[in-house]
Amino acid sequence: MTTPAVPDLNIPGVYRIENISVKEGMPMILDMTRAVYPHDDVYGQYCTVQDFIDAPPDEVFEYLSDPRSLEEWTYSMRGFEETEEAGLWISDDRIGDNTKIYTRTVSSPDARTVDYHCAWDQDKHLWMIYLMRVIDAQVVLNKPGSVVLWTNCHHPFYDENPYPETAPSDREPWVGDFWELFYAGHLMELRNLKAICEHRYAHGQPITPEWMR
């Protein structure tokens, strides 16, 4: 099947080889490519970290898709209990003193995406969204294992708590106070995930531990 004649694309701000040659476009591309990039340019609006994990993607996905895995690989989410609402979990986020955090996991085995929909203090609006995806490293890196992608978007509620009345009265920090540290913090946690998965896989253990089954 041949594509029919493609109409001209008369849309401002679109750079295509028809309207800007490689020779003309290269200075722009080279100017966009820098030796270094400021923190806020890279991690200010979207915070993405990614890493290779030497363990099978289906097993890493299965582990991540159970919210109780957060009990192991996150720095501070502990004591998960399922609420009366199926699939909605409550736990402590110990980085926030006596903070409760709610989590609902939405996963898609087809694309191996795992999204954690979370919020501190209240479960009516889960606005802290942790977007994760497990990729088969054989396909993208030509070796067995997994690549895990993890993105958070800078939701405006990070800048101001919209539900202050639901917070413990004596709590000092707000989750958004840590936004600037999300890159480092999430990279540390992703390395936790890597260490846990690789340790278990290397020792012939299931990635998802017995206590979660």
Add this chain to the structure above:
Amino acid sequence: MTTPAVPDLNIPGVYRIENISVKEGMPMILDMTRAVYPHDDVYGQYCTVQDFIDAPPDEVFEYLSDPRSLEEWTYSMRGFEETEEAGLWISDDRIGDNTKIYTRTVSSPDARTVDYHCAWDQDKHLWMIYLMRVIDAQVVLNKPGSVVLWTNCHHPFYDENPYPETAPSDREPWVGDFWELFYAGHLMELRNLKAICEHRYAHGQPITPEWMR
């Protein structure tokens, strides 16, 4: 349902609040957080770009999941024709002189992922994988629209063409020669996608144009 007692996690290299306090961990996190990051640290192994698009996520997804959309929003992929193998398309990649590029699109409406499995010159091993995902901006940014995530992984074939016998004999560049420019090039193309989708949506036109239907 209460989580049963969680066994101790005795795995080296895992940083958790139980083995490193906030006070102890903060210097490490602050040290990982830099004013600037070198290009290769951010974009050397994985190249991720992302942007907001003021157009509905289901329509952006539908557009992206048709490989002929690449004809419009990429800089140099043109003249798409479906091969005899269903779902496998051939086109020109004009940035590579007289290069043919093969594309198979694997998309998942459930997670709104669109993966382009591509290769220059040959269709037996599609190793250039463009991993994209369309997110509902209402959920992650509290406003209508889409967030598009796009990641490429540094497959070893970018460094050396494993099938040189399939290349046109007179072709100079190799696709991997551009790896260092992928961040800027993909950001430019993502902005093309943004401009096209926003233009059409703002003008009440369908994102997927008539000629693709």
